Amino acid sequence: xxxxxxxxxxxxxxxxxxxxxxxxxxxxxxxxxxxxxxxxxxxxxxxxxxxxxxxxxxxxxxxxxxxxxxxxxxxxxxxxxxxxxxxxxxxxxxxxxxxxxxxxxxxxxxxxxxxxxxxxxxxxxxxxxxxxxxxxxxxxxxxxxxxxxxxxxxxxxxxxxxxxxxxxxxxxxxxxxxxxxxxxxxxxxxxxxxxxxxxxxxxxxxxxxxxxxxxxxxxxxxxxxxxxxxxxxxxxxxxxxxxxxxxxxxxxxxxxxxxxxxxxxxxxxxxxxxxxxxxxxxxxxxxxxxxxxxxxxxxxxxxxxxxxxxxxxxxxxxxxxxxxxxxxxxxxxxxxxxxxxxxxxxxxxxxxxxxxxxxxxxxxxxxxxxxxxxxxxxxx
Amino acid sequence: xxxxxxxxxxxxxxxxxxxxxxxxxxxxxxxxxxxxxxxxxxxxxxxxxxxxxxxxxxxxxxxxxxxxxxxxxxxxxxxxxxxxxxxxxxxxxxxxxxxxxxxxxxxxxxxxxxxxxxxxxxxxxxxxxxxxxxxxxxxxxxxxxxxxxxxxxxxxxxxxxxxxxxxxxxxxxxxxxxxxxxxxxxxxxxxxxxxxxxxxxxxxxxxxxxxxxxxxxxxxxxxxxxxxxxxxxxxxxxxxxxxxxxxxxxxxxxxxxxxxxxxxxxxxxxxxxxxxxxxxxxxxxxxxxxxxxxxxxxxxxxxxxxxxxxxxxxxxxxxxxxxxxxxxxxxxxxxxxxxxxxxxxxxxxxxxxxxx
Numbered sequence: 204x205x206x207x208x209x210x211x212x213x214x215x216x217x218x219x220x221x222x223x224x225x226x227x228x229x230x231x232x233x234x235x236x237x238x239x240x241x242x243x244x245x246x247x248x249x250x251x252x253x254x255x256x257x258x259x260x261x262x263x264x265x266x267x268x269x270x271x272x273x274x275x276x277x278x279x280x281x282x283x284x285x286x287x288x289x290x291x292x293x294x295x296x297x298x299x300x301x302x303x304x305x306x307x308x309x310x311x312x313x314x315x316x317x318x319x320x321x322x323x324x325x326x327x328x329x330x331x332x333x334x335x336x337x338x339x340x341x342x343x344x345x346x347x348x349x350x351x352x353x354x355x356x357x358x359x360x361x362x363x364x365x366x367x368x369x370x371x372x373x374x375x376x377x378x379x380x381x382x383x384x385x386x387x388x389x390x391x392x393x394x395x396x397x398x399x400x401x402x403x404x405x406x407x408x409x410x411x412x413x414x415x416x417x418x419x420x421x422x423x424x425x426x427x428x429x430x431x432x433x434x435x436x437x438x439x440x441x442x443x444x445x446x447x448x449x450x451x452x453x454x455x456x457x458x459x460x461x462x463x464x465x466x467x468x469x470x471x472x473x474x475x476x477x478x479x480x481x482x483x484x485x486x487x488x489x490x491x492x493x494x495x496x497x498x499x500x501x502x503x504x505x506x507x508x509x510x511x512x513x514x515x516x517x518x519x520x521x522x523x524x525x526x527x528x529x530x531x532x533x534x535x536x537x538x539x540x541x542x543x544x545x546x547x548x549x550x551x552x553x554x555x556x557x558x559x560x561x562x563x564x565x566x567x568x569x570x571x572x573x574x575x576x577x578x579x580x581x582x583x
Numbered sequence: 584x585x586x587x588x589x590x591x592x593x594x595x596x597x598x599x600x601x602x603x604x605x606x607x608x609x610x611x612x613x614x615x616x617x618x619x620x621x622x623x624x625x626x627x628x629x630x631x632x633x634x635x636x637x638x639x640x641x642x643x644x645x646x647x648x649x650x651x652x653x654x655x656x657x658x659x660x661x662x663x664x665x666x667x668x669x670x671x672x673x674x675x676x677x678x679x680x681x682x683x684x685x686x687x688x689x690x691x692x693x694x695x696x697x698x699x700x701x702x703x704x705x706x707x708x709x710x711x712x713x714x715x716x717x718x719x720x721x722x723x724x725x726x727x728x729x730x731x732x733x734x735x736x737x738x739x740x741x742x743x744x745x746x747x748x749x750x751x752x753x754x755x756x757x758x759x760x761x762x763x764x765x766x767x768x769x770x771x772x773x774x775x776x777x778x779x780x781x782x783x784x785x786x787x788x789x790x791x792x793x794x795x796x797x798x799x800x801x802x803x804x805x806x807x808x809x810x811x812x813x814x815x816x817x818x819x820x821x822x823x824x825x826x827x828x829x830x831x832x833x834x835x836x837x838x839x840x841x842x843x844x845x846x847x848x849x850x851x852x853x854x855x856x857x858x859x860x861x862x863x864x865x866x867x868x869x870x871x872x873x874x875x876x877x878x879x880x881x882x883x884x885x886x887x888x889x890x891x892x893x894x895x896x897x898x899x900x901x902x903x904x905x906x907x908x909x910x911x912x913x914x915x916x917x918x919x920x921x922x923x924x925x926x927x928x929x930x931x932x933x934x935x936x937x938x939x
Contacts (some may be wrong), residue, residue, distance in 0.1 A: 272826045301829075469820075471646050471676070471853035478647025478675070502822050511820070511862065514916040565865045565874075565914050 210250035216546040230575035253363025258312025258554030260534040261500035280321040292317030307580035309507030310556035320352035320420040334579040352420035382407040400486040416440040422447040422476040486520035498533035590625030595883040598875035633686025635885035638849035642670035659697035682906035683858040698733035699724030722768035774801040774827040810918035818855035833866035
């Protein structure tokens with residue numbers, strides 16, 4: 204038993220309390236609450252008045268898959284085809300890549316990572332802890348969604364650069380429908396066979412059966428609506444990735460019932476479809492009660508700056524409580540992991556960050572980052 | 584004559600916020616006994632000089648569009664190239680800049696050009712570039728190391744070594760001396776220690792003619808005992824694009840500050856966004872710099888370095904009235920700009936802001 208005390212511990216759960224003690228055993232939280240008598244055999248760690256939050260969560264970041272320093276070893280986009288449903292994040296994640304270290308430096312303990320947005324169907328995403336001895340030990344969800352992309356990226360890569368299909372949004376929508384059409388024509392036995400043989404229809408069947416959501420990269424308002432339209436046609440669960448012009452069609456997004464991961468609005472709009480990008484979208488979604496998380500889209504905004512993506516939303520009108528939740532518990536809820544991560548409550552994984560000041564203060568530095576109760580980062 | 588009273592005004596000499604009033608007459612700050620026509624109460628607000636971005640491609644590389652609005656990089660090089668001929672005053676980024684308290688930028692062309700162009704300093708408002716220019720032909724820009732090498736390779740399919748780059752830079756400096764003798768400032772984009780050392784040698788060889796300034800300076804902390812002119816540091820809030828940037832971190836600001844190396848901030852917009860200039864300052868504060876020193880570097884320090892301190896950069900009589908009203912300390916991460924003024928004219932106001 205290790206007991207962290209003499210700290211301001213922000214639970215970021217429903218009550219959003221600030222407590223003094225955090226008890227950890229076997230990588231789990233046993234108790235978080237007001238100071239009380241400690242067992243004689245417990246190890247006490249004095250945090251010297253520091254501030255503690257849950258480990259931060261980024262559910263849209265290409266950590267470990269996007270080599271960054273050189274395109275030669277970019278393993279996030281399989282450019283050879285626009286339709287690559289068999290690609291799987293776990294086959295390209297390099298756990299020794301420096302982006303995992305940067306994540307820990309920024310207090311990020313969980314990421315959803317995987318294929319990028321060059322392809323109409325990019326492949327399967329996974330959710331991982333940012334520390335742990337092996338890839339297998341880090342996996343929280345092996346198949347957390349089928350990633351697809353609409354709009355400029357596939358148009359640019361295939362139509363514009365490779366001079367091949369898809370050149371238009373029409374063909375992009377057709378390619379996206381194609382997998383679902385073929386998968387939904389199969390009977391139950393055929394579907395089971397496809398899953399067992401891990402064919403290219405497998406992810407579409409899994410999405411149709413509700414085992415994982417469809418995750419669509421969409422910036423422009425019409426692309427957001429195309430994603431919603433196709434999801435409704437096949438009655439599948441959709442998660443909107445980026446949703447950049449969502450504030451322009453906020454009622455339609457609300458009506459769809461789907462949720463979004465917002466960002467990376469910290470970037471200068473580099474292309475036409477992102478020209479209306481604004482950090483104000485978070486406050487607008489909050490006002491309309493649309494559940495959302497905030498992303499870095501690492502490497503585009505480096506993963507260690509996830510906190511600053513949340514503070515920019517505050518600058519543009521979001522309340523502090525929703526801001527911290529959008530990079531912790533609300534992000535966990537959107538990927539059905541809130542029973543394990545996202546807040547500091549008894550029974551949950553001991554993923555937490557020790558800060559020098561309250562998280563959203565300018566002076567706040569990450570002093571220590573813990574994953575499953577183990578300290579993986581300490582500031583110099 | 585408009586009089587602004589009761590605000591917490593940044594004093595560039597003491598580097599502190601003092602409760603004081605100031606007056607604006609036309610385009611200038613002016614302390615005179617003339618009748619005040621309007622009085623504006625700024626009780627509870629912070630007022631700073633307009634922030635100055637010491638390296639930016641704003642207007643030169645338009646946001647929200649690709650090649651059509653990108654005039655930051657030319658295929659060949661020519662000493663007559665000037666950024667003034669490439670700036671688009673209706674770039675949406677200008678509105679972004681003023682809404683975040685950034686009123687002027689030093690415009691430097693893309694890092695892709697080994698030999699860039701003549702730089703200029705512009706205000707962030709007006710309908711023509713000629714009205715925006717505070718000073719043109721400020722400096723010549725160069726870019727050495729990975730970016731210059733890879734651009735050269737993409738064009739020529741031949742490698743260019745650091746030796747080859749050094750030869751081109753030296754020859755160009757001699758040409759500048761002959762053809763553009765008025766220009767004394769040379770700004771050089773460099774990340775790696777080896778490239779920063781090369782700039783040190785240039786300073787030694789050409790120091791009687793030119794002053795050399797590093798832009799970025801990512802690996803400055805690796806160097807021992809080098810002396811520097813003002814470094815245009817950063818930006819640190821950006822994508823690590825190539826190997827030379829592996830050491831990129833806001834710790835750079837702590838190092839420069841501890842070693843007493845003079846430096847100013849930049850975003851290199853659109854690399855980081857013009858709207859994140861204060862964020863660079865906030866990261867420097869996180870790494871241990873004082874808020875006062877950061878604010879000074881963003882305003883008067885930048886104006887001194889860029890040679891425009893006689894025009895702007897402080898709330899001081901006789902200077903252009905470039906100032907920003909904030910709802911809280913500007914280096915709070917959630918601080919919002921209430922209003923921004925350039926040359927005495929309001930160029931941005933938050934909807935529920937101060938009314939006049």
